[in-house]
Structures are given as C-alpha cells and as structure tokens.
Amino acid sequence: MTLTVDTDAISDLPAQSYTTFDRMRVCNVRMGGFLSKRDLAGPRTSTASITPIQQTMAVLSCLQPLLPKINNLLPRDAFLIVGASALITHLIWNRWEPTSLPMVGTFFILLPSVLSSVSVPHYGIMLGSGITFLTFFGTLFSSIVLYPLSPFHPLVRYPGPLLCKVSKLWMLSVVSSGKQHLYIQSLHERYGDAVRVGPNEVSIRSASCILPLMGSQGCPKGPMFAGRAFHPKIPALVGYRNAADHVRRRRPWNRAFNTTALKEYQPIIARRVSQLTEVLGKQKGVVDLEQWISFFTYDFMGDMAFGGGTEMMRDGDNDGLWRALRDGMRLSQMYENVPWLTYYIKDIPFVGKDSKQFRGMALGRTAERYKKGSTSKDLFYYLSNEDGAEKVSPPPAVVISDGVLALVAGSDTTASTLSNLFWCLMGHAEAYKRLQVEVDRYYPPGEDALNPVHHPNMVFLDAVINETLRLFPVVPSGSQRSPEAGKGGKLLGLYYLPEGNQARIHFWSVHRDPRNFSHPTAFFPDRWLIAEGLQESPDELVHNANAFIPFSFGPASCVGKNLALVEMRIVVCELMQKFKMRFADNYDPAEWERAMEDRFVVTLGHLPAILERRD
C-alpha cells in the first residue's frame, strides 16, 4: 500500500476544535485506512496503554498547526528540519531500538513522507520528496556511521578496526567464515587486552576482568542470546537477562546436576557408552570418530532431556534433525550479532526453519514423555518438577525450551571436547602411552570401565581433559555480558563498561596467553600435575588457574559441567580399555585446526581413525 499524506488538507483542520485522535482519524481516512480501529480508539487514561503507532501519530498530529508556516520556510531551513528529524530518529533508535515493523515503517517511510511537505513547496512533489528522502537517509546513515567513531560514543577509548567500530555487519562476514576465534585473537595481538569488536561491544583478553564481568557481582547476560533465539516469549535458561529470574529458573537445573542426581544418571550413561563401543567395534577400516562421538552425545542427551527417542547411533540422522541442529547453530550465530534484526524477520515463514523444526521435535518428545511419566530419574524429571521440589510446576512451554537447550548445550560441547581429546592423544604418542598406563592400571581387562569408581584417582586423565579444554575451549569467543539496565555501567578492573554496551571475555585468547600459561600453544597435560604439586618441573612454569574458564565463570556458567566431566571420563576409560586408536593413513593432523569453526560452540571436521580391539 502506498501512503500519501495530504498535508495541506490536514493543516486545514481547525486545530482548536479537533482532538489529537480526531486528527488521527482524518489522517487515517486520507491514508487509506492504515491504522486499525484499536489504534484509533481514542484517548486512553494512561500513556502506557497507547500503542507505539498511536504515540507517533499523536506527535505528528500535534505538528499539524505548524504546517501552514512550513510553506513559508526557506529551502535551507527545510533541509535543517529534515536533517534534525533524521538525527532525532537515530537518537530514538539508539536509545529504545523500536521492535515492531509498523514502528520501522513509521520512522522510515511515514516520517520522511510527512517531512516532504517542507520541500514540496520549493521543488514540486517528485523532486521535493526525492530531496527529502535523500537528505533524511543521508543524514541518518552518516549519523549511524559517524557516531560510533565520535568522541561522544561511550566506547571511544577502546581501540579496534574501523569497520568493527562502525557496524556489527562487518563481524557478520567474519562469523560466516567460521574463524571468528582466530580473527578476535589477531585483534587482541594487534590492539591489546580490550578491543572494540562492534559499535557497542568489547572483547577482553585480560584474566583480571573475568571476576568483575562474570562473577556474582558482575553483569547479567547480553542481548546476543535473545537474538539467537528470535526473542522468544519464554526464553530458555541461557537467555535470561534478569539476574533474579535467572537464579529462579536455574534452581531445577542445579538440583538436576547435584552429586546425588549425577549418580542416578550413571546407568543411562553406561548404556549409551557401551552402545558406542559396540558400534565402533563393528566398523571396518577407517571410522570417522568425530561423527560417532557426536551421535553418541546426541543420543545420550536425548535420553536425559526427553527420556529417549533419539537413535542416531542406530539409525543415523534419518529425520535430518541433527543436520538441522548444526545448520541452526550457524544461523543463530549470525543473528546473535544483529539481535535487532530478528525482531523484524522472525515472522517470515522460512526464517528460523531449522530451529522451528527442532522445536517441533522437542514438542512431540515432551508430549510423549509427559504421557509416559518418569521411568527413571533423568534431566526431564527435575526440569518438569516430577521431583515435586517446587510448589508450582512449570508449564510445558518452559520444559520444552529447557529440553531443547539441554540437547543443544549438552551434546555438541561434550562431543567436541572428546573429539579434540582423542585428536590430541593420537598426535602425542607420549601422552597417549601415559594415559593408557593409567587406564590399564585402574581398568584392566575384566574391570568395568563404565563404573566411575576409580575416576578420583586418575590424575593424568583429568590433566588430559583440562589441557584439551584449555587448548580448545568449546565456546572460544565467550559468552556476552551487559550491565543491568538502569544500574549504570560496570568497572572491570582497568576498564569501564558503560550501560547499554556489551563485553565478552575471549576464552580462546585468555587460554593461549603466555601471561597465563607457559608454552601456550603446546599440548602439555603435565602442567596440570605440576601446578598441583603432583609432579616436578625442571623449569619455572606460569600457570594461572583463574584464567582457565572453559565452562565459563560465575552464576551463569555451565550448569552441566559435572555431568560433562563424568560422561567424558567414562567414554575415555571405556574406549581406551577396548581399543587401540591411531590416525588413518594419509590423514594430515594439521587439517583438524583448519576445519575447526567457531559457531558459538566449536564445530569440527572429520577425524578419520583406525580402531583395533585390544581384547
């Protein structure tokens, strides 16, 4: 629909005898019924109940008495008015970020159309409108580009590349390459510990900022999670920005991962790990270890989140949901950089198709699980309050959101760490041999490697897991935090993060910083034993345990950490007890890091290996 506003006719209305809403109704008739009956329902008692369109129209209507005077304006003044309106639009946009398409239309189509009335008397309809739109958008875009570079921007003191400072759109191109982690690392090497990676975002490499940014007195989550999930009405745990709501929502998760609950999951883990051993044992020749481990973690988390229903190790990805999960992850990472965009595109049918497909699956599984009731204590048991710990059970929509989160947060993270671990071991014969000795000592043939009873004694196993997570943190570019709205900015040691801006600790760079760890790029599990005094070292080693944050830090850090550790230890012990592993012939191990992509969670390439049974 084309909107044309007959400004002369509007200005003819006698201002005194019409209310704002009367004028709006007249405008609406002339605009072909653009506004709904609700928008035109008349004055309300409170401004809170007036829709954004009504507010804008009210402002425009109030300007009507001025319109006759506008006809007498000089062309120079007309330009100034249009330019000033563009600047005010930027100001409003910057501060409140309108979230509905009608608002976008009001600011970007209706407003310049109305403003055309100041140029039309001088240049005629076509030229006048053209000049107005050009002036309006020219001023608006110049302001958008120049403001982040100006001394008035609160992040002006942070260095960074010009393109990062101007727009997050630049980061979109970096993200699409899958190499965001290496790009940001290179920025830290060039610009220092705090780098501006977006107009309103800083990446931080300093370990001393971890506590003030992410600790209990730190900042809540930033807007990236809302962008990733298309601003859902009911966010999953990971998306809660209000600290008090996050604490409340995290309660069942904490119960689900306490020591008693973890013990109850052991039969579920054991069943899936022995299935993994069985399928690997049946493979002939080269196996893609990465793929089988991913299938295993996905099946296991399916058991945990929905009480079963996922059989990737048996059937493969026959319903395409695993592929949808990976594709969805790529797109979510794009959206997390431009969270405002997802407000406008979320209702387009094909947008977010993968996430919707995945959610549909979760909906079906949740319904089945409710019908079946609890057969064993799994994650669903706690999330749906089957344990009865909360007075009021959460509605199914909440349980579904959390179930999807469990599947996403618990499968690829653990799978990537396990694949990285086996890649490191197969490439470091000495560490492999040493771990094999430890596994054989505690789990010799005949001893049940699915029973975690000996794990507390397996210090080299933990050193290998830690070293893998240090070298390859699965969330390499970190998790965004932003100061709570209305509470002012946050002092992060030497740095200040003003309200309305965001920061992330760059886990990858912190873990590979020689100020935190000696020989930072080497796979050197011994460092963990040396740091604990369990092994001597000929050299003085730098080892900053506070800089090791693969599971993040603070009240919103990974809630599934203990489950992940138990699961990984069982898999390593079982596979090393049963198989001898080596890279496939002709495999170039350097390919591993080349194929590694930062998709918020790391995704990996193939891991071709030859597995020989040891028994």
Ligand code: HEM
């Ligand atoms: C090696 C395995 C894993 C690693 C390295 C890992 C790492 C992380 C990281 C870095 C975060 C971001 C925290 C933040 O925003 O600051 C996170 C969050 C989360 N993880 Fe994990 N994770 C792993 C396994 C798991 C498992 C098995 C689960 C089980 C369901 C899980 C559930 C979650 C949940 C629910 C969150 C959101 C926590 C919150 O917002 O309160 N993770 N994880």
